[in-house]
Amino acid sequence: MFGLALRSLRKRASAFTASFLSMFLGSAIIMAFASMFDTAEASGATGQTRSTLTTMATVVGGWGLLLVVFAVTSTLTLSVRQRASEMALLKSVGATPAQLTRMIVGEAAGLAVAAALLGVLPGALAGRGLLGLLHGTDQVPDNVSYSFGMVALGTGIGVTLASAAIAALITARRAGRVRVTESLMAAAVDRGRLSKKRAVFAGLFLFLAVDEAVVTMTMMRGKGSDAMATSGQADILAAIGLALLAPVIVRRATALLAGPLRAFGVAGDLAVTNLRRRTGAMASAVTPVVLFTGIAVGTLFLQATENAATEESGLAATAEQKDIATLNLVVIGMVVLFAAIMLVNTLIAATAHRRREFGQARLAGATPAQVLGTVALESAALTVIGVVCGTVASVFTIVPFGVARRGSAVPDGSVWIYVGVVALAAVLTGVTALGSARRTLRTPAVEAVTA
Structure with a gap:
């Protein structure tokens, strides 16, 4: 099965692109922040300087690790879900659940090794840039030189391999337990049912956010x-919890949005049908929107409230406050970049897989414009669902911090901060989905159906 996994990676490289890029970017991010440990150790930094470097590595790097594991699991799950018919065929010829698990884990391990090795150079460059940011804000003295050592290398490679293995085992367990007839049905209709374990983890993350x-x-x-x-x-925990509930949320939201969508005619009818039949894939596309919106809005308004509280006190910002502000900006930058790439990867993978579906729709009489209109409406619906869930997640940070810091649940900060985050989420979702669909439609309908 490991040999089959390697052949699968060679023959189906495009199907694993989203997972590979998540691992590659994730390993680079983890190495960049972990290199702050190497820098602190190699330079002999002490006191506030050492505290700043280790805080940057543990706080931001730790949350980056959680997001990477979640992203890898999401993209691998989408990849396996799209291969439901292939899994059913393997089972029908005698493949056991254990063999399928070895194949999926082998694929993930192969991707992880390649991604981690390729992530070393960008990780080292990103770490150097991060230290330069700390130099520029006078949080770390200029005489502290950059070091990229075994901590960064071991953490990046180890975490990437571990997250890939965990994600593969989670994905393979479900694929291996589903019967052949159910696998064949899943290949045709992806309802995206919420498993008990997923529901439990969603409840756990939401409970921690409330706590x-x-x-x-x-x-x-x-x-x-x-x-x-x-x-x-709190907003990170809430965003992950809501993202885990995405299959249920998408299904319920589709029922509410069905009326407005159908007002757009044929494209609207097709969009509603697809949202109902492809709930699992649509939920995977909603996940990065929820993470992006929740964490970005929560952190930006948190920092705006902190800035307002500092101004009201009449005191100049201390070095520690500048350190916190830099941390928040780095978090936003990391989340924007990672969530944006995760969103683009997921949408490209999900849309490219629909070549046959688009071909069948065109042979049934739908025009390319109607197909693109359907994709546009689906993207709009996914953006609305993701933004609403992300906004709810951000409340877990914004309101409590406002109450604790200034005695008010009303956050500080311009409404344009929120508008900007929502607009960026909408642009990323719409442009990526339409661009991928447009490329897919270049294939003749008959060729797309028979491929």
């Missing part, structure tokens, strides 16, 4: 910027 919010509003009230330690991670 962080309550702690912030009670125990951290009146403790100044220290409230960021608890409130800053």
Whole structure:
């Protein structure tokens, strides 16, 4: 089965692109932040300098690790889901669940090794840029030189391999337990049912988000910027929890949006049908929108509230506050980049896989314009669902921090911050989906159906 996994990677390289890029970017991000440990150790940094470097590595790098594992699991799940008919064929000729698991884990391991090795150079360059940012803001002295050592290398490669293996085992377990007849049905209709384990993990993450919010509003009230330690991670936990519930949310939201979508005629009818028949794939596309919106809005408004509180106190920002502000900006940059690439990868993978579906629709009488209109409406629906869920997730950070820091649940910051985040999410979703669909439609309908 490992040999089959390697052949599968060679023959179906495009199907694994999204997973590979998630691992590649993830390994680079993890190595970049982990290199701050190497820098602190090699330079002999002490005191505030060492604290700044290790905080940057542990806080931002730790949350980056969680997002990477989640992204890899999401893209691998989408890849396996798209191969439901292939899995059913392997089972029908005698493949056991254990053999399928070895094949999927082998594919993931092969991707992880290649992605981690290729991520070393960009990870080292990103780490050097990160240290330059700390130099530029006077948080780390200029005489502290950059070092990229075994901690960064071992952490990046080890975490990438571990996350890929965990994601593959989670994905393979479900694929191996489904019967042949159910696999064949899943190949035709992807309902995206919510498993019990997924529901449990979603509940766990949401519970942790609520817990962080309550702690912030009670125990951290009146403790100044220290409230960021608890409130800053609540939106991440809530966003992951809601993303895990995406199959149910998409299904319920489709019922609400069906009327408005159908007002657009044939394209609207097709969009509603696709949202209902391809719930699992659509949920995978919603996930990065939820993460992007929730974390970006939450962190930006949190920092805006902190800035307002500092101004009201009449005191100049301290070195520690500048450190926190830089951390928040780095988090936003990391989330924007990673979530944007995750979103683009997921949408490209999901849309490219629909070549046969688009060909069948055109042979049935739909015009290319109607197919593109369907994709546009689907993208609009996914954006609305993702933005709403992301906004709810951001509330777990914004409101508790406002109450703890300034005694008000109303956040500071311009409404244009929110508009900008939503607009970027909409542009990324729409442009990527339409661009991928347009390229897919270049294939003649008959060739797309018979391919």
